[in-house]
Amino acid sequence: MRKIITGPLLGCIVCMMGIFSNSCKKQDKFLDAKPNQALNVPATLADLQRLLQNEDVFNSQPDPGLGQIASDDFLVQDEVLPDLSSAERNSYLWSKEIFDASVTQSVDWNLPYQMVYYANVVLDALPGIKLTDNEKSSYQQVKATALFYRAWAFYGLVQTFAMPYDKDNAANQPGIPLRLTSDLNARPGRASIVDCYARILSDLKAAQPALPERASTPVKPSQIAVDALLARIYLAMGDYPDALTYANACLARFSTLTDYNTLNSPGTTNIDKGFLSEDIYHSCLIGYSVYNIRRDMYIDPVFYNSYDPNDLRKSKFFTILDKLPQYPRFVGSYDYMGQKYDGLAADEIYLIKAECLARAGDSTGAMEMLNTLLKYRWKTGTFTPYSASGADEALLLVLKERKKELLLRGLGWADLRRLNKEPRFAVTLRRTVAGVTYTLPPNDPRYAFPIPDIEIKLGGLTQNAR
Structure with a gap:
């Protein structure tokens, strides 16, 4: 069972695989008190390794999901909205306020910072560990x-609680608190967006040499996973040359694609197989209840019908329920338990490389990458390779297929944020609920979610403009 912080990050010590005990304090007294002195301190390298092997914390639904709900990947029947949590409902409707006054915390904030806390406990403890020669x-x-x-x-936090990266303004816009110590009394303010990305990139590049080239299982990081994540991040930053560099580095060592002709239908995974062969690093979005509404969360039928009948994604990603009218439901998660996968897989990297090549004017190379991917997605012998008359047409084709391939993978929100910076791709999102139309214009301040009020109060943070 995954562990959720039950109080604000500044006021809790999370349960760590039995090594740490839960020691939540009353919010108004915590900053005047020291953590429980009876807590066991990790004393060996094996202790620290065990902390990092907690899949409940690092892989099973720890990633922010409000952006996925706010994206245009799916729709919800009107009558279901009142049954959703306030955070889900308000995110879906792009409300100015996301959290009701009675809600003092957010799992989208707490669970990623729980990951940060675990990591910092390890990093702080390492200098004091006595090593054998073999360690x-x-x-x-x-x-x-x-x-x-x-x-x-x-x-994940900066994509949720800060505005999109803009190289001209990133130094002057607030990002997130960069907690670089496990000391819960430390209260860093919000770093600038440019400093947030600089820290993320430097941590990854520092980590890469000491990681194994390939992990023994996709729930563990690897050098290949670092390349894939760097490609994703540079794409989100609009740095397409560097995104191409790391996509190339990833695909040079890992280019496996799963042939969808070999998969059971519906769905893309099967409990006997566990991980797909193209899975590089496995992680999932926070499991909001909206994903479990079988008959009332659905895919726009127009989008569903944009898949060719011979495109196996139409049957592997969707199922049609018996409710009338019949709406497609997404079942294509790369997680065999059906959680909403947002990890790193080879298909995403092919699409990153294809987009970057198109943006660099190489339409032939872009189509080669796209066709390499799609031939594994169509019924054997039915795929006709795409061609493009130029780089602009190639880019449009790649972005169209990116949306179809990476649906409900936690990437739609990041794509909206970055593509809205380009007038030719900017879109105003619209939803009509009970006769009322809600909109989200490009580059709106609501592309950064509000920080939970308790964190504003305890951390002395500035709130996002909404």
């Missing part, structure tokens, strides 16, 4: 693993 290489790998997890959490 020196393991020491570096433990440090690298903690840096990877911290960077992963920071990136």
Whole structure:
């Protein structure tokens, strides 16, 4: 069972695999008190390794999900909205206020910072660990693993609680608090967006050399996962040359794609197989209840019908329920338990490379990457390779297929944020509920979610403009 922080980050010590005990304090007294002195302190490298092997914390639904709900990937029947939590309902309707006054915390904030806390406990403890001669290489790998997890959490937070990266303004816009110590009395303010991305990138690049090239299982980081994550981050920053560099580096060592002809239908995974062969790093979005509304969360039928009948994603990603009218429901998660996968997989990296090549004017290379991916998605012998008359047409084709391939993978919100910076791709999102139309214009301040009020109060943070 995954562990959720039950109080504000500044006022809790999370339960750590039995090594730490829960020691939540009353909010108004915590900053005047020291953490429980009876807590066991990790004393060996093995202790620290165990902390980093907690899949409940690092892989099973720890990633912010409000952006996914606010994206245009799915729709919800009107009559279901009142049954959702306030955070889900308000995110779906792009409300100015997301959290009701009675809600003092957010799992989108707490769970990533829980990851950060675990990572910082390891990083703070490492200098005091006495090593045997055989543990020196393991020491570096433990440090690298903690840096990877911290960077992963920071990136999810900055994509949720800060405005999109803009190279001209990033130095002057508030990002997130960069908690670089496990001392819960430390209260860092909000770093600038440019400093947030600089920290994320530097942590990843520092981690990469000490990680294994390939992990023994996708729930662990690797050098290949670092390349894939750097490609994703640079794409979100609009730095397409660097995104291409790391996409190339990733695909040079890992280019496996899963042939959808070999998969059971519906769905893209199966409990007997566990991880897909193209899975590089496995992680999932926070499991909001909206994803479990089988008959009332659905995919726009127009979008569903944009898939060719021979495109296996139409049957692997969706199922049609018996409710009338019949709405498609998404079942294509890369997580075999059906959680909303937002990890790193080879298909995303092919699409990053294809987009970057198109933006660089190489339409032939872009189509080669796109076609390499799509031939594994269509019924055997039915795929006709795409062609483009030029770079602009290639880019449009790639972005169209990116949306179809990466639906409900936690990437739609980041794509809206970055593409809205380009007038030719900027969109105003619209939803009509009970006869009322709600809109989200490009580059609106609501592309940064509000920080929970308790964190504003305890951390002395500035709130996002809404």
